[in-house]
Amino acid sequence: MRRLRTVIHAHTNYSPDSNRSPLELVETALGQGVDCVAITDHDEIEGALAARADGRVRVIVGQEVSTADGHLLGLFLEELVPPGRPAVETAKRIHARGGLVLAPHPFSTLCDDSLGSAIVGLLPHLDAVEVSNARNPLPWQDARAARFARRHGLPGYVGADAHLRGTLAACYQLMPDFQDAASFRTALLQAELFPGRLGVAYLATMVCQSLCSSLLGRPLPGFGGNAATRPALAPARQPAGA
Numbered sequence: 001m002r003r004l005r006t007v008i009h010a011h012t013n014y015s016p017d018s019n020r021s022p023l024e025l026v027e028t029a030l031g032q033g034v035d036c037v038a039i040t041d042h043d044e045i046e047g048a049l050a051a052r053a054d055g056r057v058r059v060i061v062g063q064e065v066s067t068a069d070g071h072l073l074g075l076f077l078e079e080l081v082p083p084g085r086p087a088v089e090t091a092k093r094i095h096a097r098g099g100l101v102l103a104p105h106p107f108s109t110l111c112d113d114s115l116g117s118a119i120v121g122l123l124p125h126l127d128a129v130e131v132s133n134a135r136n137p138l139p140w141q142d143a144r145a146a147r148f149a150r151r152h153g154l155p156g157y158v159g160a161d162a163h164l165r166g167t168l169a170a171c172y173q174l175m176p177d178f179q180d181a182a183s184f185r186t187a188l189l190q191a192e193l194f195p196g197r198l199g200v201a202y203l204a205t206m207v208c209q210s211l212c213s214s215l216l217g218r219p220l221p222g223f224g225g226n227a228a229t230r231p232a233l234a235p236a237r238q239p240a241g242a
């Protein structure tokens with residue numbers, strides 16, 4: 001049975017901290033042999049919709065939602081999920097729309113938008129946990145997420161969290177084919193995970209981008225080219241960029 005090389009958690013320049021367009025992401029996916037990519041921009045789905053419309057790579061439309069308690073991923077969305085609401089309310093809203101709820105980088109201390117202990121209250125609503133985040137260089141935080149997922153019987157996945165042009169399949173899962181959200185979740189239980197890291201140059205660029213944009217109060221030139229089109233959706237809690 002053919003298994004899909006699937007990247008989960010990728011950003012386009014509909015996120016303020018990404019410098020690649022949706023079509024550039026598609027080109028990178030084709031170049032890196034990726035069959036399917038879940039695009040999860042910060043509080044935005046237009047980039048994912050544009051990549052899906054291109055049609056050359058299978059795209060799961062998702063969103064990295066900035067909840068009041070930290071970041072959540074919603075997958076299989078067709079509408080934007082409002083940011084700034086409590087995590088449990090956000091998760092219920094994603095499920096009500098037929099989507100899946102994933103916990104990205106839940107215990108990363110390098111990202112001040114991680115769920116941390118708030119993940120416990122989300123347990124009845126979680127579909128999967130990010131047990132490795134390719135931009136987090138601290139492996140014990142991934143190990144903690146993996147233990148959490150195992151203890152609670154939740155599927156794990158590896159999250160690329162790739163923002164920069166040319167980066168995508170730093171980590172991926174090989175998973176059985178799926179048709180919809182429910183079969184994706186089942187396929188994830190049978191997935192083989194291939195963790196990886198995005199590397200020092202990637203991290204240095206993202207740290208520089210984050211520091212400079214904090215000082216400037218806007219994204220660096222070349223970043224977030226499509227992100228400023230929705231100023232009304234600025235979340236109550238600003239994403240730190242993970």
Ligand SMILES: [Zn+2]
Pocket residue numbers: 064071104105111113241242
């Ligand atoms: Zn994040």
Ligand SMILES: [Zn+2]
Pocket residue numbers: 009011064161241242
């Ligand atoms: Zn992210």
